[in-house]
Amino acid sequence: MPDLNLDVVGIGNALVDVITPCDDEFVTSHGVVKGSMTLIDTERAESLYRAMGPGVEMSGGSAANTMTGIASFGGRAGYVGKIAADQLGDVFAHDLRAVGVAFESQPARLGVPTGRSLILVTPDAQRTMNTYLGVAELLNPGDIDDAFVASGRVTYLEGYLWDRPEAMEAYRKAAAITHSAGGKVALTLSDSFCVERHREAFLDLVAEEVDILFANEAEITALFEVAHFDHALIEVRRLCEVAALTRSERGSVVAVDDEVVAVDAAPVERVADTTGAGDLYAAGFLFGFTQGYDLPTCGRLASVAAAEVITHVGARPLTSLARLAERYLP
Amino acid sequence: MPDLNLDVVGIGNALVDVITPCDDEFVTSHGVVKGSMTLIDTERAESLYRAMGPGVEMSGGSAANTMTGIASFGGRAGYVGKIAADQLGDVFAHDLRAVGVAFESQPARLGVPTGRSLILVTPDAQRTMNTYLGVAELLNPGDIDDAFVASGRVTYLEGYLWDRPEAMEAYRKAAAITHSAGGKVALTLSDSFCVERHREAFLDLVAEEVDILFANEAEITALFEVAHFDHALIEVRRLCEVAALTRSERGSVVAVDDEVVAVDAAPVERVADTTGAGDLYAAGFLFGFTQGYDLPTCGRLASVAAAEVITHVGARPLTSLARLAERYLP
Numbered sequence: 001m002p003d004l005n006l007d008v009v010g011i012g013n014a015l016v017d018v019i020t021p022c023d024d025e026f027v028t029s030h031g032v033v034k035g036s037m038t039l040i041d042t043e044r045a046e047s048l049y050r051a052m053g054p055g056v057e058m059s060g061g062s063a064a065n066t067m068t069g070i071a072s073f074g075g076r077a078g079y080v081g082k083i084a085a086d087q088l089g090d091v092f093a094h095d096l097r098a099v100g101v102a103f104e105s106q107p108a109r110l111g112v113p114t115g116r117s118l119i120l121v122t123p124d125a126q127r128t129m130n131t132y133l134g135v136a137e138l139l140n141p142g143d144i145d146d147a148f149v150a151s152g153r154v155t156y157l158e159g160y161l162w163d164r165p166e167a168m169e170a171y172r173k174a175a176a177i178t179h180s181a182g183g184k185v186a187l188t189l190s191d192s193f194c195v196e197r198h199r200e201a202f203l204d205l206v207a208e209e210v211d212i213l214f215a216n217e218a219e220i221t222a223l224f225e226v227a228h229f230d231h232a233l234i235e236v237r238r239l240c241e242v243a244a245l246t247r248s249e250r251g252s253v254v255a256v257d258d259e260v261v262a263v264d265a266a267p268v269e270r271v272a273d274t275t276g277a278g279d280l281y282a283a284g285f286l287f288g289f290t291q292g293y294d295l296p297t298c299g300r301l302a303s304v305a306a307a308e309v310i311t312h313v314g315a316r317p318l319t320s321l322a323r324l325a326e327r328y329l330p
Numbered sequence: 331m332p333d334l335n336l337d338v339v340g341i342g343n344a345l346v347d348v349i350t351p352c353d354d355e356f357v358t359s360h361g362v363v364k365g366s367m368t369l370i371d372t373e374r375a376e377s378l379y380r381a382m383g384p385g386v387e388m389s390g391g392s393a394a395n396t397m398t399g400i401a402s403f404g405g406r407a408g409y410v411g412k413i414a415a416d417q418l419g420d421v422f423a424h425d426l427r428a429v430g431v432a433f434e435s436q437p438a439r440l441g442v443p444t445g446r447s448l449i450l451v452t453p454d455a456q457r458t459m460n461t462y463l464g465v466a467e468l469l470n471p472g473d474i475d476d477a478f479v480a481s482g483r484v485t486y487l488e489g490y491l492w493d494r495p496e497a498m499e500a501y502r503k504a505a506a507i508t509h510s511a512g513g514k515v516a517l518t519l520s521d522s523f524c525v526e527r528h529r530e531a532f533l534d535l536v537a538e539e540v541d542i543l544f545a546n547e548a549e550i551t552a553l554f555e556v557a558h559f560d561h562a563l564i565e566v567r568r569l570c571e572v573a574a575l576t577r578s579e580r581g582s583v584v585a586v587d588d589e590v591v592a593v594d595a596a597p598v599e600r601v602a603d604t605t606g607a608g609d610l611y612a613a614g615f616l617f618g619f620t621q622g623y624d625l626p627t628c629g630r631l632a633s634v635a636a637a638e639v640i641t642h643v644g645a646r647p648l649t650s651l652a653r654l655a656e657r658y659l660p
Binding site: 018021049050052053054055056057058059068086087088091094095098099113114314316318 | 348351379380382383384385386387388389398416417418421424425428429443444644646648
């Protein structure tokens with residue numbers, strides 16, 4: 001493998017999103033918690049899909065979205081995730097490579113299809129995700145290529161992969177490779193329900209391996225079982241070198257060493273679909289971080305990227321983040 | 331089969347659209363004519379897709395788009411087209427049924443995938459379509475179910491199916507069934523290049539079978555090999571009971587028996603993507619026609635539907651056309 005010299009390597013669930021608008025009643029009547037991510041099996045995926053309105057298919061996957069954001073800023077990103085040799089797998093691989101994200105994972109021929117997330121977008125622009133993981137959940141240590149991961153300065157992991165022990169082993173392997181190569185390990189907690197299901201395992205990994213932690217308010221308070229954001233902030237600073245904690249329209253708080261910076265959310269005229277907001281926040285932050293920008297700049301780049309992605313349907317940027325970032329860069 | 335009692339049955343190429351924005355230079359450098367539809371083979375589809383930016387997948391197919399428009403107005407629509415038993419075929423079938431279009435064609439297991447159209451949208455909102463027909467082009471008379479077609483008051487055919495003799499035979503069969511059942515046969519010429527390739531065959535079908543003809547200015551002048559729209563209008567009125575001729579932002583001209591009505595285009599603030607404009611024009615017109623509305627109302631419904639679809643990316647309505655139509659209905 002040629003020296004890729006990547007800024008960030010993302011590892012996560014390789015998914016194609018099926019995005020459909022619906023009313024609140026549809027979400028309620030299908031027994032899902034609005035704003036959350038629920039894992040569903042084949043049968044449930046089929047019955048929910050039958051009930052859903054017409055959809056739009058777009059490549060997704062949390063960490064993959066983040067990598068497209070980094071590429072859109074002009075950073076060098078790579079991705080590791082498991083797709084099948086099928087049409088949705090082709091779409092997923094194409095859409096990553098088309099924006100310049102290095103993706104070398106070979107499609108699996110295991111008779112299990114590429115995963116997809118059925119995303120219900122309600123009139124309040126909230127997204128509720130119902131994810132059929134398909135072959136994505138079979139990610140295992142064998143899928144982690146040493147040279148590929150070592151070529152990145154930051155390895156970025158998504159909490160969504162948590163529900164499978166083998167994926168956790170893959171994470172541990174990637175973290176070890178990254179640290180041996182002198183890189184940093186970043187993690188997003190992804191979903192508060194996921195954190196609640198695997199709190200101890202999350203805490204262990206955060207304490208032992210994670211240098212840069214991303215979380216929203218619900219996730220970080222769930223992780224530390226505290227009622228208040230400020231308490232969670234104190235806790236996370238004990239464990240991680242860098243913490244970037246998002247608070248929706250109230251912006252975010254970023255802590256590095258002795259420095260804590262409050263970052264405003266970037267103004268948005270009309271929120272169309274919040275899918276990808278956290279993913280793109282991480283993209284902006286990690287792009288800034290790997291370029292060596294100061295903390296306030298990293299935070300602003302994060303806010304700008306999150307703001308772009310929530311103005312339209314879909315979890316990946318539709319405009320050049322490099323251009324949007326120009327006014328914030330030295 | 332239960333009595334479906336359909337307003338319109340559409341027959342056409344069952345396709346999933348892969349829509350991607352690009353600049354004019356990309357279109358030129360890939361040797362396609364802007365605004366046209368070009369048929370491409372597997373190899374070309376793969377190389378063009380590799381060169382394209384990230385895409386959005388949405389169900390398409392000209393006549394299928396028209397049927398979703400009729401359903402959105404509250405009409406009863408059915409569709410006949412050939413999909414494969416694959417992921418894109420599932421998406422296509424789902425998206426039709428999800429809006430209430432009757433679709434009973436069984437997925438084919440012939441080793442040929444569901445067709446797709448790679449649609450390049452330039453900054454001027456023009457779409458250039460590169461269509462890999464896949465299994466769609468294998469439509470043949472055996473796919474035409476007598477009872478299904480006979481249940482519709484209008485059978486709507488797309489000119490895009492023209493390039494295969496067996497599809498033409500399927501058209502002839504569907505037209506015969508429709509006329510025997512007392513229904514009308516409608517045809518859209520679809521594409522001026524397609525008309526030029528098959529002018530004589532088009533003229534024969536129009537003269538022998540078509541009651542309602544849809545065409546834009548380029549298509550209708552190509553059909554009659556005349557320089558001026560007005561001459562084409564005279565010619566078409568000799569051959570068809572109803573003609574609806576579109577002229578982009580200049581609106582359309584609708585002729586029935588002795589009546590000729592000029593219809594204004596509905597105002598559009600910003601054109602995002604012209605894909606589906608003609609398809610939705612036909613939807614509005616045929617909905618009005620099958621509901622027995624007068625000619626000016628049919629024309630206005632057509633304009634309203636076309637205007638909705640060009641304000642966003644994708645060739646199917648995103649808002650209820652029934653609601654948009656309220657102010658135009660008696």
